[in-house]
Amino acid sequence: MDSTVYDVVGIGFGPSNLALAIAIEEYNAGRPAAQHIRAVFLERQDTFGWHRGMLFEDATMQVSFLKDLVTLRNPASGYSFVSYLHAKGRLADFINYKTMYPLRVEFHDYLEWAADRVGAPVRYGHTVTDVVVAAGGELLEIVAAHAGGVARLSTRNAVVAAGLEPSLPAGVEPGERVWHNLDILRRAETFAVDPGAPPERFIVVGAGQSAAESVAFLHERYPTAEVCSVFFRYGYSPADDSNFANRIFDPAAVDLYFDAPAGVKRMLFDYHRNTNYSVVDSDLIEDLYRRSYREQVLGRRRLRMLNASRLTQLRARPDGVTAVVEHLPSGEHLTLEADAIVYATGYRPVDAARLLGSAGAHCDRDEEGLLRVGRDYRVRTGDGLRAGVYVQGGTEHAHGITSTLLSAVAVRSGEIAASIGAAVADRVAAGSPEAGRPLVGAANQRARTSRIRT
Template identity: 60%
Template sequence: MSQAAPHGATPVYDLLGVGFGPSNLALAVAAHEHNGGTGAADPVTAVFFERQARFGWHSGMLLSDATMQVSFLKDLVTLRNPTSEFSFLCYLKDRGRLIDFVNHKTFYPLRVEFHDYLEWAAAKVDDVVHYGHEVTAVAPVVREGVVEAFDVTVRHVGGSSSYRTRNLVVATGLRPQTPAGVEASDRVWHSRDLLTNVGRLDGADPSRFVVVGAGQSAAEVTAFLHERFPAAEVCAVFSRYGYSPADDSSFANRIFDPAAVDDYFTAPSEVKTMLMNYHRNTNYAVVDTDLIDELYRRSYQEKVNGVNRLRLLNVSRLTAAREHQGRVVVTVETLTTGEVSVLDADVLICATGYQPVDPFPLLGDAARHCHRDGFGRPVVQRDYRIRTDASVLAGVYLQGGTEHTHGITASLLSNAAVRAGEILGSIVANLPVDRPLSAPVSVGAGVPG
């Protein structure tokens, strides 16, 4: 997928991906297929950088019995190219489980299995990925008043290196969000770090956990801790009266269709708001019905037996949390009465969601060429390219952080295959006809690591 530059020159890539989760993995696969797998006469040259040491996608929540909430057909490729060798079905065939999966009669594989599929796909394009490499700076390359490319500084174990690209594709994922005034620590975790941290408690005989949040992750964490630590009390704190079921009905699921992106993008702002409000219950702060039923079953069984380890503190909110003598003192307010309760816990887990990462700090000087709306958000075109000044020929594309323009699927796996195809198509359509493979080495540029 990449070509070598002449000795003493900096390679100029057609696209450089920042981050290598499912979104940019889907893009790498799309580029691989565009190039004919083993190379084409005029291939798209690509390179991707991921700060993690290896591929990983929400690894801290890979609970052994958790299933995907999206159909396996919405994998990295199928909605873009149903005949792709990178499909989930091809993965199953390669792993020797295709017939077993068919007999399982489900559209929703285990999350650990789907993660293994993603790792399998990532390994097939690992020649264009650099793990343990973090993009730290982006600088516009200007010639005769025109921004033709970007020089990208990448930090790694060996120091730092400089890469040049005609297009930047930013897919840095989401930032964990915790309640105001609460910061992660050894005793305060975000749900994404559950499995990373929970092993430290083995043999410690914890007596109480507090889980804050009303969505799928919060419910999964609550169920997991309740089962993993049979002597501990698990207190679930959320502002709703009860866990709300996810709307995964057939008509509602059309909000995840590729065509829905077109509808949303062209809709007036008030219609965008209306659609998001109508269909938030397909994805945000909602829980699979089976898991709701399981938690209710456990709660009722404990009432019958007179042992209440699972405490559901509904219509409540966390107001404070402080560590004291190896514990966490959690203050909870009941919203209906204003009554305040103090819980002394071993660990507080915040399953309180994520926020998009602002791309502008990473873009540095290049950001001043990017257009913003009245809320300071990037103005993003239908092809996921940020609108820039007319003097900018190089492209900046976003995978994530485009809900305000593209709707609910902006960063979701549901549309990853089609989104990657659209971004690659835009990049290919805008490439210079006689593009050089390299440029003179920039001052201070290092050797690619």
């Protein structure tokens, strides 16, 4: 067992906890060693990765590059997207590109670049299996399985950033011919295609950005296949990215949202759903419409929009699927045979309490079963747990739309680091025997955990 008592163990190492690792590094840089936040991060993946299955070559980010891991918190940080461009020798070229929205593959490369540079130890290939309350509630023991056995780490605070998990309709199970869009690139690479018998039809279910991107990708990737887009709406709805509406993602909006009455929170959330949920970039809508119209003119229609419709039956086979689509206005049913079906039906936040294992029982919930969370993203806990539990994501009910989005990671991570840092400073001021204790074998610990995948 690791004998170090950490100030932070981060559970998950995607963009949110990566931003936290950077915020902690920059927090420590301006303080004496006794006040440093000692942190380690656990990640179940063997390497850093973020939505790899949707890294289409021509897909762009939907947020400005200035909403990177650090800029809204610290514009002078060496971990900014601009610093990344400079390090890669592309800063002048990006300026000439004249866009605020980089390619998604480029932004992923930026995240990997930052993850490789950050100083905090990251233990990849570690899956947290339990979080146990220890030392009378003052500490948490994090239990993580890895290829070499089981690791146990003691910490005063856990920060859960488990991200999102694919959401599929009830009764639908993923398989070789039934995909969630999160896996579309991987599935496309492994999809068995006989050159003499290319795929004939794909079905995509959903009306949001991921659905539209999946339709566009399949339509280009398989130039002889028909692509059927099935969605409830009459047409794709454009995302509201207008100037004033975008203020809902500003750091100041989180304060207003958090302090607002419950009814006002729901009103604001409902009014501005169209900034993020089940909406599509206008440029992509226009591109798909142009493709559809061009095919209509040429008399070779491969792109079919089955609007105002829903899937009522699905039968998966080893070599394809049979789907029944109901046109809601008329009640007519259409049976489609397809090589595969893609569900672009969104994501849901991973329940942080589920990952907390036995410690999750100490977390307070409201009348709707949602976690009670403070402004600093610390979960309210019962008297039996005084160690800190923080969450990144899954707090839309408390902090608003930004809680699961990249827009907030820079500022949110800084707020969490400051909250934890204040507790460290209090211990130092109180003369705690733990204050300022050096990490046990710190140099060796870094070498063992930071880059080795165990």
